Amino acid sequence: MNENDITVNLAPGSKIDLVDFENLTFGNVFTDHMLICDYKNGVWEKPVIKPYEPFLIDPSAKVFHYGQAIFEGMKAYKDENDDVWLFRPDQNYERFNKSATRLAMPEVPEEVFIGGLKKLVEIEKAWVKKGKGNSLYIRPFMIATGPGVLAAPAVFYRFMIILSPAKSYYSGEVKVLIAEHFSRAANGGIGAAKAAGNYSAQFYPTKLANEQGYQQVIWTDDATHTKLEEAGTMNVFFRINDTLYTAPTSERILDGVTRKSLIEVAKREGINVEVRPVLVSELIEAAENGTLQEVFGAGTAAVVNPIVGFSYKEKYYELPKQENSVALFLKEKLNNIQYKLAEDTFGWTVKI
Template sequence: MKNTISQTVEVNQVNESKIGQVDFENLDFGKIFTDHMFVCDYKNGSWQTPKIIPYGPLTMEPSARVFHYGQAVFEGMKAYKDDNGDTFLFRPDENFKRINKSSERLAIPEFPEEYFFDGLNTLLKLDNAWIKSGSGNSLYIRPFVIATQASVSASEADEYKFLIICSPAQSYYSGDVSVLVAEKFSRSASGGFGYAKAAGNYAGQFYPTKLAKEQGYQQVIWTDSNTHEYMEEAGTMNVFFRINDTLLTAPVSDRILDGITRKSLISIAEKEGYKVDVRPVKVSEIVAAAKDGSLKEVFGAGTAAVVSPVKSFGYKGEHYEIEKQENSYASYFKKVLMDIQYNKVEDPFGWRYKV
């Protein structure tokens, strides 16, 4: 293997790429990974020399605290390649800030900005062939941190591992979805860590979502934990509602993730003159709007799918269909955002980051 140093990152390259074994026309999301991964250990009170090594299994003690107390946070981001072969990230500074915000809430030490960006740039240059041009093609990037200290005592760890792994992805579209509005279960609670991208937040969603699927729905729209009167998120995404020509979405809080796609869509809508109302959204007003025909659209917003339209929802045993709009906000905002990400248009917001 070839060993080099790139600024702060020690690089250990594979002898031969496995890219030739991959069918890029038939990718299952998140199941194929690139040749390399970024790894950095925290021990003795500081982050050690970061490394890029061949992608492969980790060796850990069964007593590693991540397995027992769930100290784990992550991010989701993408790299895009334009028609000229140049590679771009989308607002990576926001991902960096958010993973440290998530880490702080779970008593995980802050990761250095220099290590994050130097490691990310070096990793993407090494595995650049895995990023394919063409709208919808991308490289999904998963930075994450886990507690690795071998101990089952119930307190925060003093050893951690920060990693970045990458997975080639195609256009993510599973069709318009039907969702069930939660009446009993909650994704998060006030004073908790719903705003953090913590692994446990997602684990807690699987059982209510399983129950929803048994009723014929694909996802759950989560409601507030106190009264279940307010819409908060849809599945693993932020959620938007269009009533007539007004776009509604809940404000971020300690229960709701500060989604990067969410805030980007709001900025695009406001810049282009759409009416945007960021406020608590009552379940009752959405049900009333569905009944009187003023509910024109519901859609989720997140990194993987960008925008995911909702075709119907269930609540208290009733089912409500949403009439498909010929010129939907969802499809328009998705196109505008993706054109920026793929360097097809000018970026008036300064969101693109060239690798």
């Protein structure tokens, strides 16, 4: 995208000096600028980069009433030469437009999504800190701004990108609860879309899990609750007898970029990976007969998140301590690609 195709109104000053980069909590601090691009009368208008600030919206905007809202989560990393890199932005762009279609929203042009975020991140380069664990979290999203309380797709939409400096997502030991009643997605529903509505469904069951001492829920299929699907904001992997298992993506399961990248890295490293439905009963059996080695979540915010134990039908299963954790090995390998500390043999990184 030609840089003249984006209107840029820079903030008079930066708030970066007020930010304590050593003590960030996830997603609370935003950079100086944001990108806005409006869709009106069937046409995407010229994107605008402007100071981050609240914006005006009609009380009847369909995003508030009918949940037309989708997003992506991505990260930018700074290497030792102060260059800033994106990780597989094409994958997020593709998934974003798939989500858009599923929610009857317009597709966003590549020059707005990719071109816009490159330009925005370039302007905010100082917010990307060097060093492993540091990154700039990128949140592209689209909402239905069109007014009216008729239950039908909106006519006006707004695409935005906001940026938040991040350290690693989770801290402490993560214990999970395996869902026996609640679920996150229906067959023929929107579970595969990164739709805002999918997340609101998870908060209450997750709150109940939190109250019992579990940080996350591993969702099971809603019809039988026998298949392990994904965790709150992550796909999930199981290491049993030195093989990694993860559920295939489906209408109910998000096609995670970290998930598929880990599968490729694992294969390159000679680790057995099987993508197939994983039953709760298999997990319990493996935990009981000692073949279950690791369980971990995979997602952009968390990258890789080892799980220390899980609960099912009120029984808690502690995972064995791993001297050679495959989860941490894969995280290291993937991080090395993302931070340009190892050769990117996959061609996944894109320089800003």
